[in-house]
Every structure is written in structure tokens, then in C-alpha cells.
Amino acid sequence: MNLLSFSQWRLSCTRWAPFPLVAALAGCDRGQVQEYRVAKEQTPAQAQAQPATLPPGHPDLSGAPAPALQYKRPADWQEAPLSQMRAASFRVAGKDGKQADVSAIPLPGLKGSDLDNVNRWRGQVGLPGVSEAELATLAQPVEIAGQSASLYEQAGTNPASGEKSCILAAITRRDGTAWFFKMTGDDALVTGQKPAFIEFLKSVSFPAGVAQAQLPPSHPPIDGGSMMAQAGTAASSGQLKPSWDVPSGWKEIPGGQFLVAKFVVAGADSAQAAVNVSKSPGDGGGLLANLNRWRNQLSLGPLAEADLNKETQPLDLPGGKASVADISGQDARNGQKARLLAVVIPRSGETWFYKLMGDAQVVEQERDAFLRFVQSVKY
Amino acid sequence: MSLDYLLDRLISFFTSLRLTVVCLALALVLVFWGTIAQVDLGLYKAQNEYFRSFLIYWGPKGASWRIPVFPGGYFIGGVLLINLIASQIRRFSFAASKIGLWMVHVGLILLLLGQLLTDLLSRESTLHLREGEARNYSEVEREAELAVIDTTDPDADKVVAISQGVLAAQKSVGPGDLPFTARVKRFFANSQVADRPADAALPPAATQGTGRRAIVNELPHVTDMDHRDVPSAVVELETPQGSLGTWLVSEYIDDPQTFTWNNRTYALALRPLRNYKPYSIQLLKFRHDVYPGTDIPKNFSSRILLQRPQTREKREVLIYMNNPLRYGGETYYQSGFDPDNRGTILQVVHNPSWLTPYLSCVLVGVGLVVQFATHLLGFAFKRRTA
Numbered sequence: 001m002n003l004l005s006f007s008q009w010r011l012s013c014t015r016w017a018p019f020p021l022v023a024a025l026a027g028c029d030r031g032q033v034q035e036y037r038v039a040k041e042q043t044p045a046q047a048q049a050q051p052a053t054l055p056p057g058h059p060d061l062s063g064a065p066a067p068a069l070q071y072k073r074p075a076d077w078q079e080a081p082l083s084q085m086r087a088a089s090f091r092v093a094g095k096d097g098k099q100a101d102v103s104a105i106p107l108p109g110l111k112g113s114d115l116d117n118v119n120r121w122r123g124q125v126g127l128p129g130v131s132e133a134e135l136a137t138l139a140q141p142v143e144i145a146g147q148s149a150s151l152y153e154q155a156g157t158n159p160a161s162g163e164k165s166c167i168l169a170a171i172t173r174r175d176g177t178a179w180f181f182k183m184t185g186d187d188a189l190v191t192g193q194k195p196a197f198i199e200f201l202k203s204v205s206f207p208a209g210v211a212q213a214q215l216p217p218s219h220p221p222i223d224g225g226s227m228m229a230q231a232g233t234a235a236s237s238g239q240l241k242p243s244w245d246v247p248s249g250w251k252e253i254p255g256g257q258f259l260v261a262k263f264v265v266a267g268a269d270s271a272q273a274a275v276n277v278s279k280s281p282g283d284g285g286g287l288l289a290n291l292n293r294w295r296n297q298l299s300l301g302p303l304a305e306a307d308l309n310k311e312t313q314p315l316d317l318p319g320g321k322a323s324v325a326d327i328s329g330q331d332a333r334n335g336q337k338a339r340l341l342a343v344v345i346p347r348s349g350e351t352w353f354y355k356l357m358g359d360a361q362v363v364e365q366e367r368d369a370f371l372r373f374v375q376s377v378k379y
Numbered sequence: 380m381s382l383d384y385l386l387d388r389l390i391s392f393f394t395s396l397r398l399t400v401v402c403l404a405l406a407l408v409l410v411f412w413g414t415i416a417q418v419d420l421g422l423y424k425a426q427n428e429y430f431r432s433f434l435i436y437w438g439p440k441g442a443s444w445r446i447p448v449f450p451g452g453y454f455i456g457g458v459l460l461i462n463l464i465a466s467q468i469r470r471f472s473f474a475a476s477k478i479g480l481w482m483v484h485v486g487l488i489l490l491l492l493g494q495l496l497t498d499l500l501s502r503e504s505t506l507h508l509r510e511g512e513a514r515n516y517s518e519v520e521r522e523a524e525l526a527v528i529d530t531t532d533p534d535a536d537k538v539v540a541i542s543q544g545v546l547a548a549q550k551s552v553g554p555g556d557l558p559f560t561a562r563v564k565r566f567f568a569n570s571q572v573a574d575r576p577a578d579a580a581l582p583p584a585a586t587q588g589t590g591r592r593a594i595v596n597e598l599p600h601v602t603d604m605d606h607r608d609v610p611s612a613v614v615e616l617e618t619p620q621g622s623l624g625t626w627l628v629s630e631y632i633d634d635p636q637t638f639t640w641n642n643r644t645y646a647l648a649l650r651p652l653r654n655y656k657p658y659s660i661q662l663l664k665f666r667h668d669v670y671p672g673t674d675i676p677k678n679f680s681s682r683i684l685l686q687r688p689q690t691r692e693k694r695e696v697l698i699y700m701n702n703p704l705r706y707g708g709e710t711y712y713q714s715g716f717d718p719d720n721r722g723t724i725l726q727v728v729h730n731p732s733w734l735t736p737y738l739s740c741v742l743v744g745v746g747l748v749v750q751f752a753t754h755l756l757g758f759a760f761k762r763r764t765a
Contacts (some may be wrong), residue, residue: 030542032545033541033556034542035537035540035556036538036540037537037539038515038516038535039515039534039535040530040534041536078530078637091634093637093638093639097588097636099636163400280594349598376469
């Protein structure tokens with residue numbers, strides 16, 4: 001049967017009517033707003049620690065790995081997803097959206113006294129460093145897993161946000177691993193949670209064969225109090241690392257909050273310096289503002305706009321011009337003599353900061369290597 | 380000029396071989412042009428603008444107007460499909476010598492239809508699991524959703540998920556969907572969130588939560604295949620009693636931001652869009668084997684535990700290269716892994732018309748064989764009887 005005319009076509013077309021329905025399937029999109037109920041989420045550590053609390057109706061996971069840390073969670077603390085080095089993580093919500101973050105981080109092979117850590121925490125809330133003798137007066141005795149430990153309370157003003165903040169932290173050492181228990185957040189909230197934090201520390205126990213973080217023995221402690229995390233490797237070009245030639249003797253370590261990269265350089269007699277690489281959108285607050293922030297870190301007064309050119313030198317780089325600042329003073333965290341060398345590189349829509357800071361002698365030794373490093377960067 | 384005459388001309392147009400040739404030529408040009416456009420637009424944007432469209436528009440840079448300049452993939456493919464079907468109907472005759480041709484053409488129609496259905500209905504997502512972790516959802520990385528989660532109940536969370544389309548249009552949601560109104564003040568399709576220096580001139584991104592200590596900057600759309608846009612938004616929450624402030628939500632912010640209102644606790648998170656399933660998958664072990672003495676990968680495999688409480692199903696499955704898991708209308712492929720070899724990334728594909736390319740290839744192949752065999756046998760028979 002050949003269909004040569006429209007009249008004959010009309011008869012057969014009815015058999016092909018379903019075809020237009022295909023087009024109607026187009027854009028079977030999810031609704032714009034969806035509502036549903038889901039079981040509470042489990043993290044890998046939670047799934048390991050509490051296999052019976054998987055989604056309701058979920059069969060038991062027999063043969064699950066042994067729990068990493070055991071504790072009694074205070075009622076108003078919420079379990080938070082674990083990130084990086086944390087063996088336990090909680091969020092505490094207060095009034096008016098105030099928050100506190102609680103972490104338990106094991107660091108194997110970490111030796112030495114608590115002084116460096118305490119001074120680092122004090123710096124985070126804008127307090128000056130203390131000496132070993134003063135440290136003893138700050139320690140409050142607590143109990144962690146049946147062992148005596150010291151609790152340190154640091155209350156001050158967060159230099160980054162200008163808000164009143166408090167850090168409660170306790171360190172205990174066990175089987176060659178240093179355990180850091182820390183609560184960070186709004187001053188009033190953390191202070192109010194202190195009794196709950198002490199009870200939590202008392203309830204902690206370490207099962208046999210507890211999993212430990214894998215870090216080199218000389219690795220500095222990692223700050224577990226991040227409020228923001230970097231996007232993963234699948235994220236956008238905003239977190240791309242440039243390529244560069246790292247001088248020998250520089251050891252790369254995790255950068256922490258919003259650093260593109262971080263290196264530590266060791267000098268003689270345990271002196272050291274750190275190289276931070278970061279970037280900010282736009283002008284990053286401007287050269288003067290950043291210079292004054294660094295001067296503050298070295299216990300120096302702010303600089304006026306008119307004196308800016310006296311304190312910075314231009315530097316020619318393959319991609320354009322940069323500004324170099326060389327500042328000497330006293331480290332606000334520990335009162336030691338320190339020096340800071342910074343290179344500020346404006347690029348299209350962003351500004352890159354390269355900062356070498358630490359012991360004055362180490363900075364002097366590494367000055368040329370630092371400048372060569374900056375000049376080697378390819379974006 | 381009668382209606383029948385006009386419609387006959389229309390039928391002649393849609394059944395002509397000339398139309399087929401023109402469509403194929405346009406398709407060639409479209410594929411070339413769309414491939415070149417990927418360089419500036421990136422794969423996904425080029426696909427949407429050139430191939431998943433009826434018309435391709437152009438406008439001068441900076442101008443707000445655009446005009447159609449070329450037919451898009453749906454247009455050319457649609458006309459080709461109509462041409463194929465119409466010509467088959469018009470020229471159809473039930474003869475043994477034409478069966479092969481009929482099969483070939485039906486196979487081509489099935490191929491075109493199947494690809495159209497794949498384009499309209501298929502969904503791709505990823506499932507990223509660490510060893511020991513179980514999940515009952517996969518994530519669409521290139522599409523985000525703002526999740527407003529009521530976490531008050533100890534057993535379950537009530538989630539209101541607002542699509543990226545609503546955020547991009549800067550609309551409001553609720554009340555009705557939410558017990559308060561979430562008003563999108565700003566949306567950044569691609570962004571960077573950074574710590575705000577204490578003495579920064581730029582104001583903080585928001586008045587509440589993490590945004591008080593952050594600044595957000597809009598970035599240009601990413602075209603590099605190895606990276607993707609990371610969206611952020613500033614949302615104001617309004618209740619009958621007043622505003623709960625503005626909140627910065629971003630895929631850069633790992634932990635949900637919490638607040639309480641009316642004795643209920645909520646969490647806000649901008650996250651990749653989730654597709655929940657009635658079963659869970661737990662990663663038992665990921666293996667990355669290399670050839671001995673080398674760094675050359677030999678095998679990537681994920682041993683998973685598939686569990687479906689409603690059917691009491693519980694079984695281990697090994698997913699490895701070229702050996703996906705097909706379950707529940709979805710296919711799980713071994714796609715990637717974490718650098719420490721303790722996590723796996725599975726690509727999850729939902730494609731109801733996945734069989735059509737196979738069926739159409741079989742139809743076309745068999746049709747060709749039948750057609751050639753018919754002619755060959757006919758010729759051989761004629762020679763014998765001659």
C-alpha cells in the first residue's frame with residue numbers, strides 16, 4: 001500500500017499518534033522545591049562506631065570495624081561529619097545563631113610540651129603568648145580516659161572577625177599519640193558549655209587498637225577549629241594551585257583555612273619559619289590594610305598611607321609587577337624576634353600573597369630562595 | 380488551491396530524499412561548529428546551546444538581544460526523524476524483497492528515537508563513598524540545591540530542597556513549602572568564598588553564620604572539563620516575627636549552618652543535588668592494583684554491600700572497570716577514587732532507553748544482511764534458471 005495523497009495519509013497517521021507524546025516527555029524535571037523525610041546521615045566513623053544506628057530498618061552491619069573513640073555525647077551537642085584528622089566532631093548551637101565547634105584529633109608521634117599549642121590558641125583569640133612558667137598557672141586539672149590532663153581556657157577577640165571568642169582545649173598523650181580535644185566558638189556559648197566539655201572529657205575512652213591518623217612524626221598540629229572547608233578537587237578553578245619550584249629544605253604541610261599552600265623551613269636550634277601562599281578576590285583589602293595587619297602580627301604600630309611607598313619595594317615578575325614588604329619586629333604570639341617578608345601580586349580579579357615569616361635568622365637565610373620561589377610561580 | 384493540494388505538497392516535502400540530504404549536511408555543520416564552541420563555552424554549555432536546542436541564537440557581545448541563526452540539534456534531529464518516518468509510511472510496500480530495507484529504516488528510526496529519549500530522560504550522578512560508609516543517595520555535581528533541614532526530630536530529618544533554578548532566578552520560597560520565607564538576595568553561579576580580613580573594606584557576605592566571617596566573589600563560568608562551577612548564594616530568612624538575618628550558603632561551606640526558630644532546629648546547606656534511593660550501598664573495600672614493580676594501574680575495583688530493607692536484600696557486589704552494577708534501573712560504573720585509595724567514586728547512570736542503541740544496531744545489521752542475501756539469492760536463482 002503506497003500512501004500518495006493526504007487523504008490516504010490521514011488514515012495511517014492515527015497509527016503514529018503516540019509519537020508527539022515523546023516530545024511531551026521533555027523536561028520531566030524535578031520539581032523546583034521538593035520536600036521529603038530522610039534518616040539522619042551517618043559518617044564513616046559513625047557507621048563504624050555505631051553500626052546499629054544506620055537508617056531505620058537497615059540490617060545490622062556485623063563485622064564492622066572497631067570504633068575509633070568512645071565517649072558520652074552531651075545532650076545538646078550534635079554529631080558533625082568528620083573531616084580530615086578528626087576522630088570525633090560535634091556542633092553546639094546557641095542562641096541567635098551562635099555556634100561552637102568541638103573536635104577530637106589524634107596526632108601520632110607529637111612530642112614536646114603544650115606551650116607552643118597554647119600560645120597558638122592564644123594568638124587565635126588575640127592574646128599575647130605566655131612563658132613556660134606562666135603556662136603552669138593557666139592549666140586546670142581535668143581527667144581524660146582515666147588519666148590526668150590539663151585544660152586551657154583562652155578567651156579573647158578573634159582578630160579575623162572581631163568577635164568575642166573562646167577556646168577550651170585539653171591535650172592528653174597515650175601510646176605515642178597526642179590527643180587534642182578542643183571547643184571553639186562564641187565566648188558566652190563556650191564558657192557556658194565548659195562543664196559539659198569537662199564531663200565529655202571524663203567520658204572518653206580509647207578502645208584497644210584505636211585507629212590513628214597517619215602523619216609524619218614531626219608534623220605540626222593541625223587546627224581542628226575550621227568553620228569553613230576548602231572545596232574538593234572537583235571544585236572550580238577558584239582553588240587551582242599554580243606550579244612552582246619549591247626550594248630544597250622546604251617541607252609542605254596542609255595549609256588549613258584558605259591557604260593555597262604552606263611550607264615550613266627549619267633552621268638551627270629548632271628555629272623555624274613558615275611560608276604561606278594565599279589569595280583573595282579583588283585587591284584582598286588593599287596593600288596598606290594587609291601591611292598593617294602584618295605589622296600588628298609583629299607588634300608594630302600601623303603605617304600611614306603616605307609612608308606606604310617607603311615600606312614596600314617593587315618587584316618585576318614574569319606576569320607583571322608585585323610589591324615586596326620586609327618587616328622586622330616581635331612575634332605577637334610568643335614575643336620572640338621575628339621577621340616577615342611578603343610579596344603581594346595583583347592579578348586579574350584577585351590578589352596573591354606570599355609570606356615568609358618566623359625566626360629572623362631563618363628568614364634572612366631563606367630570603368633569596370623565597371624570592372626565587374615567587375618568581376618561579378606559573379599560574 | 381485546495382487544502383488537499385497544500386497538504387500533499389507538505390507530505391512531498393517531508394518525504395523527499397532532498398530533505399534528508401539537507402538535514403545530514405546541516406548536522407555535519409552543527410557538529411563541527413558545536414565542537415569548536417566547546418573551547419569557549421565548555422562541554423556542558425555547548426551541548427545545551429547547540430545540541431539540546433531547537434535554534435542557535437547569536438547576539439553582539441554586550442547586547443541584550445539575540446537572533447536565531449542556525450537550527451539546533453533538536454530541530455535537525457526532529458526533522459530527520461519526521462522525514463524518515465514519513466518516507467517509510469509513504470513508500471511502504473509489503474514485499475519480501477523489501478523486508479531488509481524496512482528493517483534498516485526501522486533500526487535508524489529506533490536509533491534516533493532512542494537518543495532523543497536518552498537526552499530527555501537520562502540522569503547522571505556520582506556516589507562518593509569512603510570505606511565503611513553507606514549512603515542511600517547519589518549526587519549531581521553540576522547542579523546544586525539549597526537544603527533547609529529540620530533536624531529537630533531525633534530519628535529523621537525533614538528536608539525542603541530548593542533547586543538551583545529557583546536560586547538563580549532569585550525567587551522566594553515559602554511559606555507553604557517552608558514555615559518561614561527564604562528570599563534569595565544574591566546568587567553566584569560560580570564563586571569563591573574567602574576568609575574576610577579584620578580590616579577589610581569589603582563588608583561581610585552575610586549577617587549570620589559563616590558569612591559573617593567571609594567574603595564571596597563571583598567568578599566567570601568554568602569551561603575546563605576538569606573543574607566545575609561552585610555556586611554560592613546569600614539568602615534572607617523572614618518569619619512573621621521578623622528577619623532571621625542573611626546567610627551565606629555555598630558549596631565551599633562544609634558543615635551545615637544551624638539556627639533555631641519556633642522551638643525547632645534547622646540547618647542550611649548548599650550542596651550538590653541529591654537523588655535518594657530505596658536501598659543503600661556501603662563500600663567495604665576499594666582496591667587499586669598496579670603491575671608489580673611499576674606505577675601502572677592494573678585494576679580499580681570497589682567491593683560494595685547492597686542492602687534493601689524492604690526486600691531484605693543484602694549482597695556483596697564487585698564493581699570494576701567494564702563491569703558495572705545494574706540495579707534498580709540504574710547502572711553504577713567505577714569512575715574514580717580518592718588519592719589515599721580508601722574511597723571510591725561511582726558514576727550512577729539512569730537511562731531507561733539504554734537498550735535502544737543495541738536493538739537498533741541489531742535491526743540495521745540484520746536488515747542489511749537480509750537485504751543483501753535476498754538480492755544475492757535472487758540473482759543466483761536467476762542465473763541457474765537462465
